Amino acid sequence: MVDARHGPASDEASPHTVPELATPRLLLRAWRDEDLAPFAAINADARVARHLPRTLTRDESDTLAGLIRQSFARHGVGLWAVERTDLDARPFIGFIGLSIPRFEAHFTPCVELGWRLAPEHWGLGLATEGARVAARHAFEGVGLDAVVAFTVPANAPSRRVMEKIGMRHDPSEDFDHPALPEGDALRRHVLYRLDRARARAAALIG
């Protein structure tokens, strides 16, 4: 299972299977090849990239999906493909889940909660619904004691999701993202944390 301190034990394909998590409206599941086209459309959308460095090309989007699939295989955790089960077409709408940041910062090594959904599905509480079950899995399935999330200060929807699932922001922990150059408008990030006590208080876990 995951060990954010030591990283992958091996580059070989591992026996980890991808757990499926269901909520009233969502299925968080393993990625399929047919997710790649709708995922590329999400990553090419300027609205989605508003608080991210830039939109992605089809190739870059496919590469990102490949890295996400690798994370499940290597670490047993990852960003799940999200399907809407309350709609007949059961569309793929983006990702929600866990990832292991590869940069070094004052809060690494750690496991991060993340989300990216197609704009047609925003504002319905879906990211929060999926994030809650992903966080519960981090504590009860993986056995982690804490998770973090981070974004740029201006990303109000993402920060709201963090707050709604019970995460706590301590401004003294805000940081400059080491992957972005000095002077970059997106370099400053806010850090949110969720530990078991907070997760219990937010009724994420029993």
Ligand SMILES: CC(C)(COP(=O)(O)OP(=O)(O)OC[C@H]1O[C@@H](n2cnc3c(N)ncnc32)[C@H](O)[C@@H]1OP(=O)(O)O)[C@@H](O)C(=O)NCCC(=O)NCCS
């Ligand atoms: C962040 C994201 C996943 C949220 O998805 P979502 O399903 O719309 O989220 P939810 O509906 O669960 O919650 C969004 C909350 O943000 C609020 N919100 C939306 N736009 C807002 C704004 N401009 N200012 C303040 N709050 C805002 C909503 O009202 C809602 O809060 P509420 O339930 O208290 O009303 C989605 O906006 C997204 O994919 N963004 C692009 C990718 C991204 O930035 N990912 C995060 C990178 S760290």
